Amino acid sequence: MSGSEPTGADPGEDPTDAATSPERDGCPDTDREGSPDPETATDREGSPDPETDREGPPDPETDREGPPDPETATDRVTTGAEAAVATLERAGVEHLFGVQGGAIMPVYDAVYDSEMSHVTMGHEQGAAHAADAYGQVTGEPGVCMATSGPGATNLVTGLADADMDSDPVVALTGQVPTALVGNDAFQETDTVGVTAPVTKANYFATGPEAAGEAVGEAFALAREGRQGPTLVDLPKDVTQAAADRAPDRPESPETYDPPERADPDRVADAAACLADAERPLILAGGGVIKGEASPELRRFAREFEVPVATTMPGIGTFPEDHDLALSWAGMHGTGYANMAISHCDCLLAVGTRFDDRLTGDVATFAPEATVVHVDIDPSEISKNVHADHPLVGDAGTVLEQLHEAMPSVPEAAAWREQCAQWKREYPMTYAAPEDEPLKPQFVVEAADAATDDDAIVTTGVGQHQMWAAQYWTYTEPRTFVSSHGLGTMGYGLPAAIGAKVAAPDKQVVCFDGDGSFLMTCQELSVAVRENLDITVFVLNNEAVGMVRQWQDGFYDGRRMASEYPWVPDFARLAEAFGAEGFRISGYGEVADTVRAAIAHDGPAVVDAHIDPAEEVYPMVPSGGANDQFALHPDHLDNGGEDE
């Protein structure tokens, strides 16, 4: 809790905020979703609502207070929709994110009687991103719901995002009645066909009992093995038809058997390679977080004194303020991480798929290194970078195996000194002259200083995302929630909503760009309705800044469609939505405004007007060599731009 000073200042400001908040309390559902408080549910059940009579069998009300009793719950299943919903409940799902619509109505009707809370999102893409962030923060699948046709196609971006980042998400989509499937019926889309390339598995429910089973399998598959998004398409006749059972707990198909332990002989070979290395390096990917393997990774690195670079999804696996930490590598990663990758002689890569934004030109990636690749998905082995020692299994288990198999500590003092030297040579300091406009990095650092160590950061995609990744010091897994592989602008705000629902006791901060924010800003209405205490920093440079940076670097400064001649006043926009709006335009306003916005109890948006000329460095030009990162626009002459 390094943010003790600002936190200490908060109580003084709270009364002010409390005074302003009643304005928004007109929303009836204010507390319900934000706090998973059983009492709230009790209130709802206890209210003399004639609709509750619909429940039929007079279940003892007490059943609803405790965990769902499978026996009782089984009795209550009467339709395919209830089978689907009961399956989620029995899996322990507490929150759903979705948007209503014709074909999914029977499922929503079953949710009416459920203990799960539902966050009504502004757009289905927002529902998918919120579920994705929920999955990233909790490690359990986030669940999103949408109707057929446009509802389902609007989910696709979010599913593709989850697929690229292996985030656990379950999507339930309504579908037109089975008899109309294939007839181009109203709001019909071949959802299973459309989503097949962007899901780990998807299902078309062929009958009411199959609906429950498919949801159970989808849920189990989303979280087991290599996590990912799954989808169940639920035709309306199937959800309306009679069913009397649902699976007691989600189970993956019996043939699905993700590997746990790596082959011991290979482990021994890999350990020998690491112990003999003069320049060993750990590269920790998102799979370390997905596999809850940060403790094993930290133990390994500390005991064997191996420097650690991470990928962007791997941010938080290893504390960035540790001596062995080199922060993250890749296109906009630190110079020292990229130097270390380029010069190491043995690379222990855990839970990474060697994305091109990490490797640059594969021909130049870790060119001196023997590669030990730990991954739970055999299809990632030697897909992009050849693995000399492939160790297929669960990240934590394999790291423990490796730990035990290490014959000795590598003699790498000189290498560690070299890494420290690179840290001194390529510091992530930036110029912040008083006579120039506000630098975005300064805002990121101020927000980091004003929040708890375990605060969760979400981002959109673009320059602001890179600054948020570079200038916030991450120390814990699941605190950097971003769109990595797909690079989905607009991810940040709905992700902040999902993250806050997942972790109501943690501070949630979203860094967004003005372009990114405008893609999903309608979700502010959701944050207000649900009274979610999130703080959005719009690093506003009145442009799609990353595109503009590339145009300046690689397209002779021909700024086509990247600059906005006008952007909304985001502080007033926030207020129109019912959130609190703040504005920063100079250094003098940063510290106070950041603290006030974070202290504000409820959604707040800070419109931070930053230096529009600021660019993101270091930069490995696309298709370039990692050690040839540019620190300055002049350095870009060396690299090409190949996209």
Add this chain to the structure above:
Amino acid sequence: MTDERPDSRTDPDDPEFMADRAPSRADGGAPTAPGALHGPGPDKRPRPEGRRTDLGIRVEGEAESEHPPRRAVVSAVVDHEPGVLSDVSGLFSRRQFNIESLTVGPTADEDYARITLVVEEPDPGIEQVKKQLETLLSVREVRELEESAVERETALVEVRAEDPDAVRTAARTTGGEVVDTSPGTMTVSVTGPTDRVDAAIERLAEFGIREVARTGATALSRGETPTTEWPRPAREEDAADGSRPEHDTEN
């Protein structure tokens, strides 16, 4: 916002805080540009030796390790249900695998179908084909067949029949048979390993080919070696008394 200047490390008036991030001017002659960072430029850094191929395989010195494409026959046992073929073909197009042919048909167990794929890829690509297929839940098992495997495909070749006897002779010498004779055209059926079918079509081309339809190769391992473990073969005693009812439907 307010006049207050709280004592914090984010206070821009705090000289210590600002000192950290105002290094550029001090470094006499260092280029300044928005976002520029400090440190030796790309041409002033030690360069690593060695490199990798496009396939991410490290090469020592100048020796280039060659991975020429080769032809591989892959047999996959899949659940016999709708959508599987689309999953498999979608995977191949999405991952840009070079595929020569794909055939699918039921196995002796009605729950499973066998897909036979002929791919043309370098060794790492063939490994990827196998691993990616295995990621599909409906795919039970994937094996690459040995070169000795029995491999057959059938082609129907419709040619102009100005000289029917010559076509019949050509069909016979290429191991084919005439399966349709119509006014002006004849259709020859040829079954064999792919290269023999290729040769037959080439031979028949002299008559003028009107249309060709080919099945693509299907294949099984030779002898006792199972092509795949799935579906489990009927045990001999079961087969003798016909006690595997699920297989009876095939006959």
